[in-house]
Amino acid sequence: MEAKTLFDKIWDAHVVHQVDGGPNVLYIDRHFIHEVTSPVAFLGLEKRGLKVYRPQQTTATPDHNVPTINQHLAIKDELSRNQLDTLSNNCEKHNISIYALNHKWHGIVHVVGPELGLTQPGMTIVCGDSHTSTHGAFGCVAFGIGTSEVEMVLASQCILQPKPKKMRIVVEGELKTGVTAKDIALYIISKISTSGGTGHFIEFGGSAIRSLSMEGRMTLCNMSIECGARGGMIAPDEKTFEYVKGREFAPKGADWDKAIEKWKELYTDVDAVFDSELLFWADDIEPMITYGTNPGMGIKITDKIPTGEDLKGTDRISFEKSLSYMGFKPGESILGKAVDYIFVGSCTNGRIEDLRAFASFVKGKKKADNITAWIVPGSKQVEQQAIKEGIVDILHEAGFEFRQPGCSACLAMNDDKIPAGKYAIATSNRNFEGRQGPGARTMLASPLVAAAAAVTGVITDPRTLM
Amino acid sequence: MPIDKFTTLVTPAVPLPIENVDTDQIIPARFLKAVERKGFGDNLFRDWRYDKSNQPIADFVLNQPKYQGKILVAGKNFGSGSSREHAAWSIFDYGFRVVVSSFFADIFKNNALNNGLLPIQVSEEYLVKLFATIESNPAATFEVNLEKQTFTNNTTGETIAFEINPYKKQCLLNGQDDIDFLVSIQKEIASFESNKR
Ligand code: SF4
Numbered sequence: 066m067e068a069k070t071l072f073d074k075i076w077d078a079h080v081v082h083q084v085d086g087g088p089n090v091l092y093i094d095r096h097f098i099h100e101v102t103s104p105v106a107f108l109g110l111e112k113r114g115l116k117v118y119r120p121q122q123t124t125a126t127p128d129h130n131v132p133t134i135n136q137h138l139a140i141k142d143e144l145s146r147n148q149l150d151t152l153s154n155n156c157e158k159h160n161i162s163i164y165a166l167n168h169k170w171h172g173i174v175h176v177v178g179p180e181l182g183l184t185q186p187g188m189t190i191v192c193g194d195s196h197t198s199t200h201g202a203f204g205c206v207a208f209g210i211g212t213s214e215v216e217m218v219l220a221s222q223c224i225l226q227p228k229p230k231k232m233r234i235v236v237e238g239e240l241k242t243g244v245t246a247k248d249i250a251l252y253i254i255s256k257i258s259t260s261g262g263t264g265h266f267i268e269f270g271g272s273a274i275r276s277l278s279m280e281g282r283m284t285l286c287n288m289s290i291e292c293g294a295r296g297g298m299i300a301p302d303e304k305t306f307e308y309v310k311g312r313e314f315a316p317k318g319a320d321w322d323k324a325i326e327k328w329k330e331l332y333t334d335v336d337a338v339f340d341s342e343l344l345f346w347a348d349d350i351e352p353m354i355t356y357g358t359n360p361g362m363g364i365k366i367t368d369k370i371p372t373g374e375d376l377k378g379t380d381r382i383s384f385e386k387s388l389s390y391m392g393f394k395p396g397e398s399i400l401g402k403a404v405d406y407i408f409v410g411s412c413t414n415g416r417i418e419d420l421r422a423f424a425s426f427v428k429g430k431k432k433a434d435n436i437t438a439w440i441v442p443g444s445k446q447v448e449q450q451a452i453k454e455g456i457v458d459i460l461h462e463a464g465f466e467f468r469q470p471g472c473s474a475c476l477a478m479n480d481d482k483i484p485a486g487k488y489a490i491a492t493s494n495r496n497f498e499g500r501q502g503p504g505a506r507t508m509l510a511s512p513l514v515a516a517a518a519a520v521t522g523v524i525t526d527p528r529t530l531m
Numbered sequence: 532m533p534i535d536k537f538t539t540l541v542t543p544a545v546p547l548p549i550e551n552v553d554t555d556q557i558i559p560a561r562f563l564k565a566v567e568r569k570g571f572g573d574n575l576f577r578d579w580r581y582d583k584s585n586q587p588i589a590d591f592v593l594n595q596p597k598y599q600g601k602i603l604v605a606g607k608n609f610g611s612g613s614s615r616e617h618a619a620w621s622i623f624d625y626g627f628r629v630v631v632s633s634f635f636a637d638i639f640k641n642n643a644l645n646n647g648l649l650p651i652q653v654s655e656e657y658l659v660k661l662f663a664t665i666e667s668n669p670a671a672t673f674e675v676n677l678e679k680q681t682f683t684n685n686t687t688g689e690t691i692a693f694e695i696n697p698y699k700k701q702c703l704l705n706g707q708d709d710i711d712f713l714v715s716i717q718k719e720i721a722s723f724e725s726n727k728r
Contacts, residue, residue, distance in 0.1 A: 081723045082716055087698025090713065092723055102616075104566035115714065130564070144564035151566040211616040211638070213645040213709070221713035223720055263637075478560065499555075 068336035071300050072231050072266050075206045075331070079189045081223055088225040093122070094188040096218045097174045098161075100127040100148040101478070102193030106216035107155040117159040119222045124183055125156050125163040128173045129478050131471040133441050136166050145479065159219075164445075170313075172444020172470045175199040175412035179283065180446050182312025186301040186328040191218060196412050196494065198290045201298035202282035203305055204331045206266070208296040229295045230264050230340040233333075235271035238347035243528040245422070246281030247414060247492065247511035249273070250288035251353035253345065255363040262294030265340065268333060269299050273347035279308040280418035287413045288494050291360040300332045352527060354490070355509040356399055357387040358498050364399065366514060366526050372396040390498055391506050392486075400524055406489035407438040407519045408501070409512050410468075411475040414492035415443030417450050419512045424456040426516035426527065432464035433522030439481060440465050441473040465519070477502040490515045490524070534647030536706035540628060540675040541685075543600035545592055546665045550606040554639065557610070557618040571617060572624035593625075597669040602629040604661050609650075610639025619643045629675055631682070633658045644699045645709065649675065651682055651693045660684070677703060 069077070082090035103125070110117070117123065130145035140146040149166065156163035164170040170181060175196055178184040184200045190207035191197060193215040200207035210224060217224045236249060254261075267289050269282075277285065282299050289297025306325060309315045316324040351365040364370065372395040373384040388395060393402075409415070409423050420442065432438060440460055442448040448470055451457050457467050474481040475493040477500065483489045485504025492515055496507040508524075517527035562574045579591050587594045603622065609632040610618060619642040622630065629649045643650045653661070664671050664686050674683040677700065683690040695703075702708055713720075 081720055084698050084712075087696060090716065090720075092720070092727075101563055105568045105616075105620075108567060109710075113710065115710075118717070118720075148564055148566055211642050211645065213616060213642065217710055217713055220710050221717060221720055222724075223713050225709050225713070476560075478563070 068334035068338070070231050070233075070333045070337040070339060071204065071268055071298060071331055072206060073337070075187055075189065075204075076228060078187075079206070084225065088227045090223050091189060091226045092223055093191050093218050095178070095183055095190045096123040096215075096222075097178055097190070097192035097194075097197070098123060098125045098152070098215065099129060099174050099192070099194060100152040101129045102212050103155065103215055104148065104151045106193070106212050106219055107151075107159070109213075109216045110219050113220075115220050117161065117219045120160040121162075122222060123161045123219065124178070125152055125161055126171055126174050126177050127152050127166060128470075129472045129476065131166055132480050133439070133468040133471045133473045136469045142480070169445055169449075172442075172446065173412045173415060173472055175283075175287065176415060176443030176447065179203065179279070179308075180312065180444060182309055182315035185309060185315065185324070186305060187331050191224065195290050196287050198294070198296040199283050199287040199412055201286040201289065201296050202279060203309070204298060204301035204328070206296065206298065207286075208266075209290065229266045232262060232265040232267045232294070233339045233342045234267055234269050234345070235343070236269070236273040236345045236347055236350075237271045238273055240273055240276065240347045240350065243352050243513060243531060244347075244350050245352075245511040245513060246277050246284040247288075248350055248353045250285050250291075251355065251360065251363040251509060252350045254288065254292045254361045255353070256345070257292050257343070257361075259291060259359050259361040260293040262289065262292040265294050267292075267294045267297040268339075269297055270333075271344075274299060275302065278418060279304060280416045283416065284413055288360065291494055301328050352511060352514050354399060354514055354524065355496050355507075356391060356393055357384070358390055358496055359387075360494065360496060360509060362387065362496075363509070366400065366510075366524070369396055369398050370394070400526060402524045403488065404436060404490055404508075404518045404522065404524060405487040406474075406483050407436055407515050408441070408474040408481075408483075408489055408491040408493065409515050410439065410441030410443065410473050411491075411493035412443060412472075413494045414512050415441060415447065415470075417447050417454075419492065420447065420451050420456050421454070423512040423516045424459045426513060426531070427463040427465065427520055428459050430463055430520040432519055435522045436519055438465050438519050439468055439474060441468045441481075442470050444470050463520075474501050476500060477505070483507070490518050534703070534706055534708045535628075537628065537647060537649060537677050537703040539677065540601060541672055542602055543598075543670055543672050544602035544604050544631070544661070544665055545598045545600055545627075546662050547592055547603060547605040548662050551608045551611060552605055553611045554615050554618040558615070558621045563615060563617055568620055568624075570624070571621035572626065575621040575625045598665075601627055602631060602673055602675070603627045604631045604658070604665065606658075607633045607655070609635050610643075611636040616642045616646070619646045619648055623648045631658070631661065644696075644703070647703065647708075649677065649695075649703065651675070653682070653691060653693065657689075657691055660687070660689070
């Protein structure tokens with residue numbers, strides 16, 4: 066048999082039809098929807114007089130627009146409220162499961178799917194949201210789609226897609242203390258740039274990747290699209306099976322045994338060929354932070370901001386524009402810079418492990434006076450777990466505010482916005498101009514780097530306090 | 532929404548000689564809270580078209596009555612940024628049917644084609660000439676022939692060929708979109724499902 070990559074195995078098994086001179090008709094096992102990119106798809110469906118073809122394969126949860134305090138009250142912003150109501154109505158009308166605000170399973174769509182066991186190895190998963198790549202951590206082909214494609218999935222459980230190219234990124238060796246999955250992600254993007262993965266689907270491998278927890282793997286796959294890739298994935302192993310086992314929608318009993326047997330086939334054959342391959346060494350990775358306005362502008366926290374001397378033409382102009390937006394000077398050190406806001410949360414780093422890491426770091430310390438900090442769980446289940454484990458008590462004692470689940474300050478479509486000109490260390494995934502609010506200055510980093518700045522008030526290497 | 536049939540088009544064009552027009556400029560994020568695909572045309576290039584007090588900015592091309600037509604001619608690298616389909620919707624809803632540029636962002640191109648908006652990629656040199664033609668005579672017309680895949684500058688008579696995926700071309704010509712197609716093969720999808728189980 067022809068040697069195949071993990072990606073090929075899953076993709077090929079889901080091709081229903083090949084259009085002449087056109088794309089593949091790809092079957093979708095699991096579809097997630099949220100309030101922003103779905104309403105027009107439902108309208109389109111209704112205009113055509115179509116029903117949702119497989120409603121049990123779609124799951125909804127509102128996340129982008131939700132407030133993260135006082136969730137028991139009516140949403141104040143009329144447009145946001147309307148989007149949430151529309152999602153609920155559409156789901157009711159079409160028999161789709163929805164975990165609305167205050168439901169015990171509510172949360173950010175990419176946190177909810179895995180924790181409910183809806184995300185399983187070998188699946189094709191799509192959502193009208195670019196960070197659907199998160200689910201690739203389970204050995205899935207998972208990627209973001211546009212609203213027309215959301216409508217396609219609702220109408221037929223399929224989408225039309227050309228098959229992307231394949232890239233393998235291997236990280237070998239042991240990660241140093243204080244280095245997390247987020248640092249691996251920021252390190253890789255800083256090396257290959259925000260377009261290094263364009264047109265490709267990435268498989269991550271190597272001992273450093275295998276050593277990551279499922280949460281860590283999700284963080285890494287989540288950010289795979291920030292290097293331009295269609296998505297990222299990691300072959301499932303015992304850790305994956307252990308994570309899925311016993312979750313609400315995971316297979317049970319004899320079905321579980323059958324599933325495991327199939328999932329064990331999900332790996333890249335030894336002789337399989339990738340369109341490109343890259344190798345990195347774990348001991349070259351340090352805690353990272355971004356200094357500019359795209360996720361590729363990251364440095365080791367102990368490094369200096371680049372001088373940009375080697376850049377030419379429009380690259381030079383955009384580098385300078387970026388630095389002036391951030392209020393930084395070429396060649397200066399980033400350590401010791403003042404910070405105003407800390408945001409821990411999002412589908413990148415809003416899981417229980419992230420809260421644990423943050424809490425164990427700040428335990429017994431105090432939040433710096435100049436810092437406003439928002440610690441936002443990725444889901445209701447994460448919130449409840451954090452309460453149960455005493456994490457919330459630790460946070461409160463150290464002077465931190467623990468909020469309610471949602472996308473929060475990741476994209477400033479809700480009330481949580483960073484004011485113009487203020488500096489924020491965010492554990493989310495995008496530091497574009499205005500992403501966290503008009504004029505907001507975002508620096509992306511891990512929960513540990515965020516914690517170190519939260520207690521010192523300035524950018525600090527977390528290893529000096531550990 | 533089923534897309535409009537596209538065959539040939541003869542129309543003047545609106546010039547937008549700016550590079551790297553990203554989706555945030557085409558339609559700012561604050562307009563993504565709508566639940567209907569309505570009125571997006573009103574917010575096309577919102578922050579370039581209107582000032583803070585919602586008064587039209589006279590300089591901007593869409594506010595200059597001399598520029599009319601169903602073709603938008605834009606500078607290099609059009610449509611980069613987020614995957615929001617709202618960008619394609621707003622251009623279509625405003626009344627454009629064709630966007631001409633020397634380079635398009637991938638996702639934008641797909642989203643445009645999925646919505647009956649034809650992206651035509653031309654060379655840098657041809658683009659420069661197009662801007663020149665429109666500048667000297669804003670009423671100058673252009674002809675787009677999808678069947679033949681040609682674009683003609685009626686002033687200079689210069690015709691060029693453009694590329695389009697053959698499947699997408701058929702969709703546009705027949706006014707059929709992906710969803711019509713997918714629904715038409717539903718039997719095949721159902722049998723795929725039963726084999727899979
Ligand atoms: S947390 Fe941020 S990146 Fe994730 S789904 Fe929400 S808005 Fe998108």
